[in-house]
Amino acid sequence: GNSVTQMEGPVTLSEEAFLTINCTYTATGYPSLFWYVQYPGEGLQLLLKATKADDKGSNKGFEATYRKETTSFHLEKGSVQVSDSAVYFCALRDGGSQGNLIFGKGTKLSVKP
Amino acid sequence: DADVTQTPRNRITKTGKRIMLECSQTKGHDRMYWYRQDPGLGLRLIYYSFDVKDINKGEISDGYSVSRQAQAKFSLSLESAIPNQTALYFCATSQGGQPQHFGDGTRLSIL
Numbered sequence: 001g002n003s004v005t006q007m008e009g010p011v012t013l014s015e016e017a018f019l020t021i022n023c024t025y026t027a028t029g030y031p032s033l034f035w036y037v038q039y040p041g042e043g044l045q046l047l048l049k050a051t052k053a054d055d056k057g058s059n060k061g062f063e064a065t066y067r068k069e070t071t072s073f074h075l076e077k078g079s080v081q082v083s084d085s086a087v088y089f090c091a092l093r094d095g096g097s098q099g100n101l102i103f104g105k106g107t108k109l110s111v112k113p
Numbered sequence: 114d115a116d117v118t119q120t121p122r123n124r125i126t127k128t129g130k131r132i133m134l135e136c137s138q139t140k141g142h143d144r145m146y147w148y149r150q151d152p153g154l155g156l157r158l159i160y161y162s163f164d165v166k167d168i169n170k171g172e173i174s175d176g177y178s179v180s181r182q183a184q185a186k187f188s189l190s191l192e193s194a195i196p197n198q199t200a201l202y203f204c205a206t207s208q209g210g211q212p213q214h215f216g217d218g219t220r221l222s223i224l
Contacts, residue, residue: 034212043117043203043215044156089155099210100146100171105155 002027006090006104013080013111021075021107023064023090031092033057033066033073034101038087047075047088080111116140117216119204125222132191134219136204142214144207145187147171147179149200150218156203162187194223 007022025031032051036044048057053068062077073090090104117138126132136145144163148156148171158171160179168179176198178190191198199222205213 036215041217043217044205044213045215046212049212093210100158100161101156101213103155103157105153 002031002092002094002102004090004092004102004104006088006107008105008107009087010108010110013109015082015111015113016079017111019075019077019080019084019109021088021090021109023073023075023104025071025073025090025092027071027092027094029094030068031094033064034091034093035062035064035073035075036089036091036103038089038106040086044089080109082111082113085109085111117204117206117214119202119216119219121219122217123220125224126194127224128195130194130223132194132221134189134202134204134221136187136189136216138185138204138206138214140206140208140214141184142206142208143184144209144213145181146205146207146213147177147187147189148203148205149173149198150203151200159189159202196223199223 003026034049035047037047038044048059050057050066056065064073064075087106087108089106091101120135146161147159150156157173162181180188202219204216207213
């Protein structure tokens with residue numbers, strides 16, 4: 001079945017460091033891919049998405065490219081800030097009629113000043 | 114005001130009690146979802162509803178039931194709560210296959 005695998009956290013970085021959070025997926029067909037972010041005490045918010053191979057999603061300085069050949073959707077940011085501290089979830093939505101989301105386990109990011 | 118509102122935000126209760134978590138939305142979305150979040154396990158789908166007359170089980174529906182009282186309201190019930198149902202519960206909505214919007218969650222503790 002469909003699944004999403006994320007790198008385990010927690011990830012601790014200093015402010016202005018480069019961030020990569022790895023995400024790979026297993027799916028039949030051509031899923032849409034998402035990154036959601038969860039700030040402390042809040043629900044999940046959509047960060048970015050990509051709906052087909054080679055698409056790049058971007059938002060708030062974060063980017064991720066849909067790589068079908070490596071079944072990956074790694075999240076990157078060139079210079080993280082303390083305010084980026086949160087839990088990040090990779091997710092896929094398969095192309096079937098139900099189209100429900102399947103989430104990875106989440107990666108906690110802490111950015112120190 | 115929040116687009117997706119969950120009540121209560123926190124609840125502590127005892128084993129065997131009946132619990133209802135409520136979710137309401139002002140976004141006019143047709144689809145609504147209930148998830149639970151456990152540390153290290155991500156989010157898992159409990160139930161989902163594509164419209165008022167359409168209710169579907171998700172990955173982990175055992176021990177839970179739902180009611181879609183109106184397009185804007187979707188409640189989750191635990192008929193007889195047990196400690197391993199202690200978790201953070203999220204409601205989400207979407208319009209068709211568009212990205213989901215989440216409430217701020219209900220933290221449920223069962224003693």
